[in-house]
Amino acid sequence: MGNKVKLLAVASIGGHWVQLLRIVSPDNAEISVTYLSTHPKCAIMVEGQKFYAITDFSRWNFYKLIPTFFKALKIIQKERPNIVVSTGAAPGLVVLLAAKLLGKKTVWIDSIANVQHLSLSGNIASRFVTRTFTQWESLKTHKILYAGNVLEQ
Amino acid sequence: MIFVTIGTQISFDRFIEAIDEIAGLIDEPIIVQGIKGGYQTKNVKTVDFLNPDEFNKLMEGARLIVGHAGMGTVLSALKYEKPIIIFPRIASLREHRNDHQMVTAMRMNELGYVHVAYDKKQLKALILNNDLKPLKKLNQDASNNMINFIINSLNKN
Numbered sequence: 001m002g003n004k005v006k007l008l009a010v011a012s013i014g015g016h017w018v019q020l021l022r023i024v025s026p027d028n029a030e031i032s033v034t035y036l037s038t039h040p041k042c043a044i045m046v047e048g049q050k051f052y053a054i055t056d057f058s059r060w061n062f063y064k065l066i067p068t069f070f071k072a073l074k075i076i077q078k079e080r081p082n083i084v085v086s087t088g089a090a091p092g093l094v095v096l097l098a099a100k101l102l103g104k105k106t107v108w109i110d111s112i113a114n115v116q117h118l119s120l121s122g123n124i125a126s127r128f129v130t131r132t133f134t135q136w137e138s139l140k141t142h143k144i145l146y147a148g149n150v151l152e153q
Numbered sequence: 154m155i156f157v158t159i160g161t162q163i164s165f166d167r168f169i170e171a172i173d174e175i176a177g178l179i180d181e182p183i184i185v186q187g188i189k190g191g192y193q194t195k196n197v198k199t200v201d202f203l204n205p206d207e208f209n210k211l212m213e214g215a216r217l218i219v220g221h222a223g224m225g226t227v228l229s230a231l232k233y234e235k236p237i238i239i240f241p242r243i244a245s246l247r248e249h250r251n252d253h254q255m256v257t258a259m260r261m262n263e264l265g266y267v268h269v270a271y272d273k274k275q276l277k278a279l280i281l282n283n284d285l286k287p288l289k290k291l292n293q294d295a296s297n298n299m300i301n302f303i304i305n306s307l308n309k310n
Contacts, residue, residue, distance in 0.1 A: 005304055013161065013205075014161060014162070014223065014225045015223050015224035015225030015226070015228070016225075017225070018224065018225040018228045018229060019224060019228065022228065022295040023295070023299050024300050025294065025295060027294065028297050028300070030301075031300070031304070041204040041205055041206075042205055044204060044206045045205050058162075083304065083307060085300075085303070107303055107307070109303075111224060112224055112257075113224045113254075113257050115253070115256045115257055116253075116256050130307060131303065131306060145306070147299050147303055147306075148302070149299075150228060150295065150299075151228075151231075151264075151266065151291065153292070153295050153296050153298050153299050
């Protein structure tokens with residue numbers, strides 16, 4: 001137990017959350033995962049795993065990112081993950097920023113919905129996270145990595 | 154049963170209106186999840202929000218999934234091996250912030266995962282086709298390859 005990699009896995013409800021669960025499976029016994037999403041009912045899909053809900057926001061109600069940021073700091077200090085990973089959207093970006101400030105390794109996996117270019121959040125994330133991944137090989141660059149996608153794996 | 158979903162973020166009247174009209178032509182029950190816009194449905198009832206487990210149950214029980222081109226909808230339908238028709242939102246009609254759903258729909262269609270309807274006529278033809286089959290299958294349980302690759306890449310430095 002003590003040697004397992006500890007992950008904090010973050011995504012907004014909907015497509016981001018469905019993608020996160022395909023990448024970071026609640027059945028993966030090799031890692032210890034705490035999940036974070038924007039709706040308390042998401043907990044049902046990761047039964048038996050640690051789960052926290054955070055406040056959702058978008059570019060239309062941006063001020064709500066402040067409580068989300070402070071809650072993220074608290075959760076990260078309590079759970080002490082080695083790596084924090086997010087598939088989006090904006091709330092995931094704020095959690096990664098909190099993780100970065102606390103010296104954690106951070107990973108952004110851009111949604112598979114971004115076929116032509118990285119999302120705005122993905123672009124911002126790529127400036128400070130440890131690793132940024134796209135799910136389309138055609139979008140891979142020296143800085144944006146590719147490790148497969150949720151459809152094929 | 155046909156399960157229709159437009160996600161939980163933005164209403165989608167053009168699509169719901171088309172579904173409502175088609176619902177008047179068939180006997181098969183249609184369940185619609187979608188936040189309300191200005192359009193009042195006559196032939197179908199809508200619910201704004203479903204818990205993830207209720208959502209998955211409807212996915213599992215449906216013959217056909219019809220939805221906006223959101224990846225949650227697409228991935229869930231593929232996971233339950235259901236045929237899915239997607240109807241992309243168009244940014245110029247203020248149905249989304251940008252046209253990523255159009256691009257996603259085209260790419261998913263090219264790769265053979267989904268049926269796409271770009272207008273009401275195409276939507277009607279696809280829904281009335283009782284023979285629609287699921288296209289490509291998705292692994293029931295995704296492998297851990299991606300996350301292992303990511304963790305290993307972080308451990309290297």
